[in-house]
Amino acid sequence: xxxxxxxxxxxxxxxxxxxxxxxxxxxxxxxxxxxxxxxxxxxxxxxxxxxxxxxxxxxxxxxxxxxxxxxxxxxxxxxxxxxxxxxxxxxxxxxxxxxxxxxxxxxxxxxxxxxxxxxxxxxxxxxxxxxxxxxxxxx
Numbered sequence: 001x002x003x004x005x006x007x008x009x010x011x012x013x014x015x016x017x018x019x020x021x022x023x024x025x026x027x028x029x030x031x032x033x034x035x036x037x038x039x040x041x042x043x044x045x046x047x048x049x050x051x052x053x054x055x056x057x058x059x060x061x062x063x064x065x066x067x068x069x070x071x072x073x074x075x076x077x078x079x080x081x082x083x084x085x086x087x088x089x090x091x092x093x094x095x096x097x098x099x100x101x102x103x104x105x106x107x108x109x110x111x112x113x114x115x116x117x118x119x120x121x122x123x124x125x126x127x128x129x130x131x132x133x134x135x136x137x138x139x
Contacts, residue, residue, distance in 0.1 A: 008043055018069075021047050024113075026075050028095070029083060033114045041097045041111035048115070052094045055084035086117050 010017055024044050027034050036044065051069060054062050058080055067076050087094050093116070100110040 007046075008039055010039060010043065022069055022071065025051060026070055026072055028113060028115055029070075029075050029079055032117065032119070033112060035100060035110055035112050037103075038097075038099065038109045038111045041113045044113055045095045045097055048113075049092060049094050051079065052084055052087055053092070055079050056088060058084065083115070083117060 007017075010020075012020065020040075021044060024034065024036065024040065025048050028044065028048055047069070051066055054065055063076060063080060066079060067073070070076055070079075096114045096116055098112045098114065100112050102108065103110055
């Protein structure tokens, strides 16, 4: 019987699983979307929702708790300063898991995990492009 078993083991030991999920959360907070298998995506969603909920309180204790999981100062700062304030009105559901298909090599079902923050604005002015081209030519 599977009473009080809250996490999927993902065929890994506990330290390996925690490190893997921590690295995946860092990637998600950095790039806003990542692609992984379905089981890992569902566990990652649980972890990131918990981290964002903790970050919404914005206290020293919350920062320490999040840092204990992520172990990356720049990502913790980004989480508390940019990501968590966006979700102040929302109670839960900060990420979205979309099924993509199957992996070509082994047939594993893949999912796209997406953070529900607005897309970063990319400003592309003609002057900026010309400056970049000029710098590239001089190198």
